[in-house]
Amino acid sequence: MSHIPVLLKEVMNYLDPKPGDFIIDGTFGEGGYTSEILKAVDSSGTVLAVDLSPVAIKNGKDKFKKDIESGNLIFKQGNFSELGDSFVSPLIEKADGLVLDLGFSSSEIEDYGRGFSFMRDEPLLMTYEDSKEPLRDALRRLKKDEIEKILRDYSGERFARKIAESIWETQRKKPIETTFELVDAVKKTLPKNYEMGRIHPATRTFLAFRIFINDELGALEKILRDSEHILKHGGRIVVVSFQSLEDKIVKNEFKNIEKTGKGKILTKKPIPPDRKEILENRRSRSAKLRALEVL
Ligand SMILES: C[S@@+](CC[C@H](N)C(=O)[O-])C[C@H]1O[C@@H](n2cnc3c(N)ncnc32)[C@H](O)[C@@H]1O
Known part of the structure; x- marks a missing residue:
């Protein structure tokens, strides 16, 4: 498009x-x-x-x-x-x-292949260049409360704490490597009628991480x-x-x-x-x- x-x-x-x-x-x-x-x-x-x-x-x-x-x-x-x-x-x-x-x-969101879109299963990079730290690596070092703060500050996500906990728990079992793994970690903790279906459950999470990882x-x-x-x-x-x-x-x-x-x-x-x-x-x-x- x-x-x-x-x-x-x-x-x-x-x-x-x-x-x-x-x-x-x-x-x-x-x-x-x-x-x-x-x-x-x-x-x-x-x-x-x-x-x-x-x-x-x-x-x-x-x-x-x-x-x-x-x-x-x-x-x-x-x-x-x-x-x-x-x-x-x-x-x-x-x-x-x-x-x-x-x-x-x-x-760019649709075709880039670097994990910017929650609609496609891709490696979770979210950066433009290989020289920058990709999100999947950052997730290995971020603490639960740091993830919560990123989600709250950069996208105003109301469920920041729940999502941060879910990401952190998922990460502990097996590092999150792809967009769909991140989407699953978000979805499983959110209520079924999240935002009354107006936006995809991972919209705010992806936005917040994109702003964070690219400063x-x-x-x-x-x-x-x-x-x-x-x-x-x-x-x-x-x-x-x-x-x-x-x-x-x-x-x-x-x-x-x-x-x-x-x-x-x-x-x-x-x-x-x-x-x-x-x-x-x-x-x-x-x-x-x-x-x-x-x-
Ligand atoms: C909304 S698009 C611009 C669209 C453009 N005005 C047009 O009419 O085609 C934003 C572009 O800015 C680039 N971008 C985002 N942050 C940037 C930065 N810090 N430095 C340079 N380019 C950046 C993105 O890669 C993207 O291609």
Whole structure:
């Protein structure tokens, strides 16, 4: 299934890329935003497309071959949190704009084969790269109360304690190696009418572990703190988030930047999708956009 870009019109409106601009798409995904930004920056502009996922980068290189050849598009596989680190950063100059679309593209969850989806039986990795500690290894070292805290803090799971106990007990008998083994450990402890059947019983557990194992909140905090090293004066940062924890980080970091006089918040309130977009793309329903201009 192909990914439908969320809040695309609003992203372009706040990012406001102009011909000749240098823009960073920090979460390339399937290139929904990059494609529009390339049109706006025109043949004199450049886009740097970053993604943690080697699969996203490989597909992007095939799909956008022409733009790479014309020198308008550069790909970089890595964590957007490293963009401000001069020793690893691919930045030759500061950018006119940076956009982050947090979360995952639909096809990544479904096709990646690294254990992101509770719908497929796969090795329980949940990381993008082999160099990072996979979840199945982390589960061998995490204590019961640490698992409970991850589930509660990162996904608000009401049954965090019960699930943590079940995972821990299962783990003691035989280490959990696959997604379905984790799903079983979750399911067997939850009431049959969990969330009245609205979501899969393992939805929150998988979300919480994904945020934890990839340090997603730490990465977000870091890039926002580094924005003055990444963006020019007048450069804009636009963030689309899907969970309240992420939105809270964006809101607070933007406030901190504004307080120090280094930026101006462009969205007094977060921008949600309109009704039409929600009807056309259910995934957009929890999206929130915030934007800031670096001073
Ligand atoms: C929701 S998708 C982006 C979709 C994109 N805007 C589009 O329209 O096709 C998010 C992407 O960000 C990537 N990602 C998540 N965290 C990242 C990070 N810390 N650094 C770089 N990429 C990241 C994921 O691999 C995924 O491909």
